[in-house]
Amino acid sequence: MTHLKFSVLGIALCGWLALVTGAQAADDLVVYSARNEQLIKPLFDAYQKETGTHIKFLTGKEGPLLERLKAEGARTPADILMTVDAGNLWQAAQSGLLAKVDSKILNENIPAHLRDPEGQWYGLSVRARTIVYNTKKVKPADLSSYEALGDAKWQGRLCLRSSKKVYNQSMVAMMIAHNGEAKTEAVVKSWVKNLATTPFSDDDSLLAALAAGQCDVGIVNSYYFGRFKHKTPDAPVNIFWSNQASNGVHVNVSGAGVTQHAKHHDAAVKFIEWLSSDKAQSLFADANLEFPANPKVAAAPLVASWGPFKQDTINLAEAGKLQGKAVMLMDRAGYK
Amino acid sequence: MITPPPITEQARAPHILLQQSWWWLARRRFSHQGGAWRLVSVVIALLAALPLLMLLPAWLTAEDEIWRHLADTLLVSLLRNTAVLILGVGLGVFVIGVGLAWLTAMCEFPGRRIFDWALMLPLGIPTYVLAFVAIGFLDFSGPVQSTLRSLFATDMGTGTLWFPPIRSEGGVIAVMVLALYPYVYMLARAAFLGQGRNVVESGRVLGLNPWQAFFRISLPMARPAITAGVALALMETLADFGAVAIFNYDTFTTALYKAWFDLFNLAAAAQLSTLLLLFVALALAGERRSRGRARFYGSGKRPNAPRYQLTGKHAWLASGSAALVLTLAFIIPVAQLAVWTATTGMADFDARYMEFVSHTLLLGVIGALLTLTCALLLATIHKQWPDRITRYSTQLATLGYAMPGAVLAVGIMLLFTWIDKGIDRGIYAFTGGTTGLLLSSSVIALLFAYVVRFLAVAHGPVESALERITPSIQQAARSLGAGHREVLWRVYLPILRPGLLTAVLLVFVDIMKEMPATLLLRPFDWDTLAVRIFEMTSEGEWERAALPALTLVLVGLIPVILLVRHSGK
Numbered sequence: 001m002t003h004l005k006f007s008v009l010g011i012a013l014c015g016w017l018a019l020v021t022g023a024q025a026a027d028d029l030v031v032y033s034a035r036n037e038q039l040i041k042p043l044f045d046a047y048q049k050e051t052g053t054h055i056k057f058l059t060g061k062e063g064p065l066l067e068r069l070k071a072e073g074a075r076t077p078a079d080i081l082m083t084v085d086a087g088n089l090w091q092a093a094q095s096g097l098l099a100k101v102d103s104k105i106l107n108e109n110i111p112a113h114l115r116d117p118e119g120q121w122y123g124l125s126v127r128a129r130t131i132v133y134n135t136k137k138v139k140p141a142d143l144s145s146y147e148a149l150g151d152a153k154w155q156g157r158l159c160l161r162s163s164k165k166v167y168n169q170s171m172v173a174m175m176i177a178h179n180g181e182a183k184t185e186a187v188v189k190s191w192v193k194n195l196a197t198t199p200f201s202d203d204d205s206l207l208a209a210l211a212a213g214q215c216d217v218g219i220v221n222s223y224y225f226g227r228f229k230h231k232t233p234d235a236p237v238n239i240f241w242s243n244q245a246s247n248g249v250h251v252n253v254s255g256a257g258v259t260q261h262a263k264h265h266d267a268a269v270k271f272i273e274w275l276s277s278d279k280a281q282s283l284f285a286d287a288n289l290e291f292p293a294n295p296k297v298a299a300a301p302l303v304a305s306w307g308p309f310k311q312d313t314i315n316l317a318e319a320g321k322l323q324g325k326a327v328m329l330m331d332r333a334g335y336k
Numbered sequence: 337m338i339t340p341p342p343i344t345e346q347a348r349a350p351h352i353l354l355q356q357s358w359w360w361l362a363r364r365r366f367s368h369q370g371g372a373w374r375l376v377s378v379v380i381a382l383l384a385a386l387p388l389l390m391l392l393p394a395w396l397t398a399e400d401e402i403w404r405h406l407a408d409t410l411l412v413s414l415l416r417n418t419a420v421l422i423l424g425v426g427l428g429v430f431v432i433g434v435g436l437a438w439l440t441a442m443c444e445f446p447g448r449r450i451f452d453w454a455l456m457l458p459l460g461i462p463t464y465v466l467a468f469v470a471i472g473f474l475d476f477s478g479p480v481q482s483t484l485r486s487l488f489a490t491d492m493g494t495g496t497l498w499f500p501p502i503r504s505e506g507g508v509i510a511v512m513v514l515a516l517y518p519y520v521y522m523l524a525r526a527a528f529l530g531q532g533r534n535v536v537e538s539g540r541v542l543g544l545n546p547w548q549a550f551f552r553i554s555l556p557m558a559r560p561a562i563t564a565g566v567a568l569a570l571m572e573t574l575a576d577f578g579a580v581a582i583f584n585y586d587t588f589t590t591a592l593y594k595a596w597f598d599l600f601n602l603a604a605a606a607q608l609s610t611l612l613l614l615f616v617a618l619a620l621a622g623e624r625r626s627r628g629r630a631r632f633y634g635s636g637k638r639p640n641a642p643r644y645q646l647t648g649k650h651a652w653l654a655s656g657s658a659a660l661v662l663t664l665a666f667i668i669p670v671a672q673l674a675v676w677t678a679t680t681g682m683a684d685f686d687a688r689y690m691e692f693v694s695h696t697l698l699l700g701v702i703g704a705l706l707t708l709t710c711a712l713l714l715a716t717i718h719k720q721w722p723d724r725i726t727r728y729s730t731q732l733a734t735l736g737y738a739m740p741g742a743v744l745a746v747g748i749m750l751l752f753t754w755i756d757k758g759i760d761r762g763i764y765a766f767t768g769g770t771t772g773l774l775l776s777s778s779v780i781a782l783l784f785a786y787v788v789r790f791l792a793v794a795h796g797p798v799e800s801a802l803e804r805i806t807p808s809i810q811q812a813a814r815s816l817g818a819g820h821r822e823v824l825w826r827v828y829l830p831i832l833r834p835g836l837l838t839a840v841l842l843v844f845v846d847i848m849k850e851m852p853a854t855l856l857l858r859p860f861d862w863d864t865l866a867v868r869i870f871e872m873t874s875e876g877e878w879e880r881a882a883l884p885a886l887t888l889v890l891v892g893l894i895p896v897i898l899l900v901r902h903s904g905k
Contacts, residue, residue, distance in 0.1 A: 030860075036871045036872075036874060036875060037863075037871050038684075038871060038872075056860050056861070057860075058858075058860055059855075059867075059871060060855045060856055061597075061742070061852070061855060061856075061870075061874070062597070063593075063596055063597045063602075063742070064742055064745060064746055064749075064852065064855065064856045065856070067602060067746050067749065067750075068749055068753075068856060071749055071750050071753040071754075071776075072753055072773060072776070073753075073757075075753075075756070075757065075760060075772055075773050076773075077772065077773065077777070091600050162581075162584045164581070164584075164590070164593075164594065164598065166597075166598070169598060197476070197501075197503070198503050198504075198584055199584055200584070201581055201582045201583070201584050202876035203876060204876040204877075204878070205471070205472075205475070205477070205876075208475075208477035209475070209476055209477045211477065212476055212477035212482060214476040214477060224876065288875075323598070323600075324598075324599050324600070327594065327598045327599055328405050328409075328599075331405065331409040331410055332408075332409055336584055336586060
């Protein structure tokens with residue numbers, strides 16, 4: 001008898017837990033995001049203030065989040081997937097997780113190379129991955145392109161972040177798109193030869209090492225440089241726009257797409273359209289010292305102070321397509 | 337000639353009786369051999385193994401390209417690195433964990449009373465946090481080297497000043513040893529205390545010096561506990577991704593996550609993780625075999641002989657080494673976190689922090705109790721009926737700890753979405769309504785994940801505590817007429833209490849630190865402190881991660897203090 005009582009109690013408790021924590025209001029817009037909470041929540045709050053639409057969200061790591069979306073299939077509560085890096089967006093589209101969206105507003109606001117040709121995802125903020133240097137040891141005239149960082153004069157002077165970070169994978173993928181695999185592999189090998197120390201696990205440590213003089217040049221995302229300069233304005237580190245004489249500096253995006261099985265497809269599109277609008281773009285980009293994807297919107301003063309630059313305009317979907325090749329290439333080249 | 341009498345109804349009766357009683361006898365035998373209980377352990381094992389089973393279909397597809405790529409480029413160095421890491425960490429946690437446990441449990445030296453519990457504190461610091469703090473502190477651009485350079489070298493970065501590089505093989509091993517030794521320390525300490533000093537004292541009476549007493553009596557007797565502790569540390573090392581990623585040190589898990597996150601091939605990652613589990617299962621089985629049938633029973637009483645009084649040089653050496661470990665593994669990291677929090681982190685402090693803390697605590701407490709219950713069932717059932725079924729069940733159920741967290745989380749997510757879809761289809765067929773996803777987005781999936789992941793952590797201390805229950809205690813209880821349940825409640829539980837407390841504490845702290853499963857399986861608006869840490873660190877904002885990390889450490893202190901109050905005297 002007690003056994004029965006316990007089981008009934010247990011099942012009731014489970015049911016209650018499931019209902020209390022698992023259920024959700026039907027008309028909230030739901031976002032799965034690999035972009036961090038501190039960078040997206042202000043936007044959600046602003047949107048709710050403006051339109052009354054409440055947005056529920058779940059943050060997490062890209063890989064597992066995509067698997068969750070896949071596994072939930074048609075029953076997913078998610079209406080929108082937000083993530084960083086074109087490679088991840090391309091992968092989500094490739095797995096059939098994102099719906100095709102045809103929006104005049106988005107096509108007007110977002111330049112063609114920053115969105116999926118089929119309208120499955122849209123870049124909403126832009127970061128440049130470019131060269132940074134120690135101003136005490138390097139003159140800007142010494143610098144020209146990513147490829148030239150493999151020159152013998154940089155022997156023992158180059159700092160890189162780990163090849164396991166998707167930012168580097170996308171960058172090398174775009175190099176493959178421009179120069180072909182063989183030439184890119186030679187470049188990456190020459191980088192490895194020039195390394196001053198083991199690749200770092202994040203851009204911040206790289207910048208700190210650069211400022212401390214452990215190495216003289218490195219490659220980072222523009223917003224890490226912005227953050228570093230904001231924190232330590234006197235650090236002898238500056239940014240250099242790479243490949244201006246050739247194909248332009250490598251840019252990447254953080255972006256969003258409407259899920260294939262969104263319960264609120266139209267409302268989701270409307271929200272992404274709003275994100276591409278003037279007001280939201282400043283909020284979106286400035287929170288992380290990025291460039292707005294919408295070219296009509298000005299960047300934050302600190303970001304704008306780095307000057308204008310020519311950006312690589314090959315469609316970012318290429319980065320996704322070639323990511324696997326890039327990863328294997330870097331492994332072969334011994335780039336850890 | 338006598339003809340046999342015709343078979344009448346009466347004559348057949350005993351036969352029928354026998355037939356009826358066959359069922360009765362079988363049932364009796366079943367329950368006498370603990371059939372129902374053994375079934376419980378099989379069920380727990382199968383439940384715990386389900387998420388692993390969800391990954392097996394990955395082997396149906398051949399991922400030739402990735403395997404060939406790995407074999408051509410990384411595999412040899414990955415296996416070498418993993419082997420070095422395992423050896424280094426294994427040796428390190430053994431020496432530090434057992435050494436300190438022996439000192440605090442058996443000897444008397446200045447500060448012993450404080451070190452006794454303070455040495456458990458590093459448990460509250462996640463390995464990845466310690467890794468980052470160590471690198472931030474000791475790398476070229478960190479405060480230590482910068483200060484040294486400004487003192488000794490006039491020109492910065494000329495390479496004239498040599499300093500051991502922290503981002504190196506030695507560095508990653510050292511950090512993991514400092515983060516993981518508490519597992520060994522806690523289990524070995526409990527074992528030494530449980531042996532009682534009388535045993536060692538008898539050895540000394542028989543002419544052994546303290547070193548001989550340690551190596552020939554205490555160490556062999558504590559072997560099950562020490563092995564359990566080292567196994568936990570090594571399983572965590574094998575499954576770790578956070579710390580090795582911060583060090584950019586490539587191990588087997590690196591290959592696994594490379595296949596999944598970089599090459600978008602979950603199947604290959606699942607294949608690699610099943611291989612990892614197979615390796616762990618074989619290693620654990622091998623250890624058990626080598627331990628053989630030897631069983632060691634302590635006196636079971638509280639220690640009563642006096643502690644070894646260390647004096648002079650020895651006393652200082654003991655205090656010094658304990659202080660050194662405590663400083664490196666706890667005081668410096670916490671101080672660094674406090675500095676970061678004070679300078680940049682406090683801006684993030686808002687009303688929601690109470691929510692993060694309460695979610696963290698709630699999940700920790702419920703998860704730890706559930707895990708402990710399962711571990712206790714598995715261990716006692718195996719103790720009572722030590723046959724193959726219960727042994728394999730236990731081994732299967734405790735494999736989850738060696739599984740890289742994110743892969744295990746996905747396995748559990750796949751399992752629960754599959755169940756959810758079944759429920760939804762069923763409900764739809766009957767009522768025409770829909771439930772959507774019920775379990776996979778609720779805390780039930782998350783709690784299940786914690787139990788699967790940390791069963792091994794609870795099982796280690798529980799099992800080694802069970803070793804202290806001698807057959808004679810059991811026989812005495814049974815001969816006095818106690819049933820299985822009574823033996824469990826009135827005899828086992830009181831003896832087991834220190835072990836159970838250790839188990840609950842370890843699991844509680846582990847759940848609080850757990851990241852991949854919490855990230856993937858938490859319900860909406862159920863952020864915890866670990867989730868906060870992830871949000872900040874995933875884009876390199878370590879200073880802002882200091883506030884949740886420091887809060888996590890402080891919340892983790894509560895159970896340590898409770899434990900000390902309970903078992904301190």
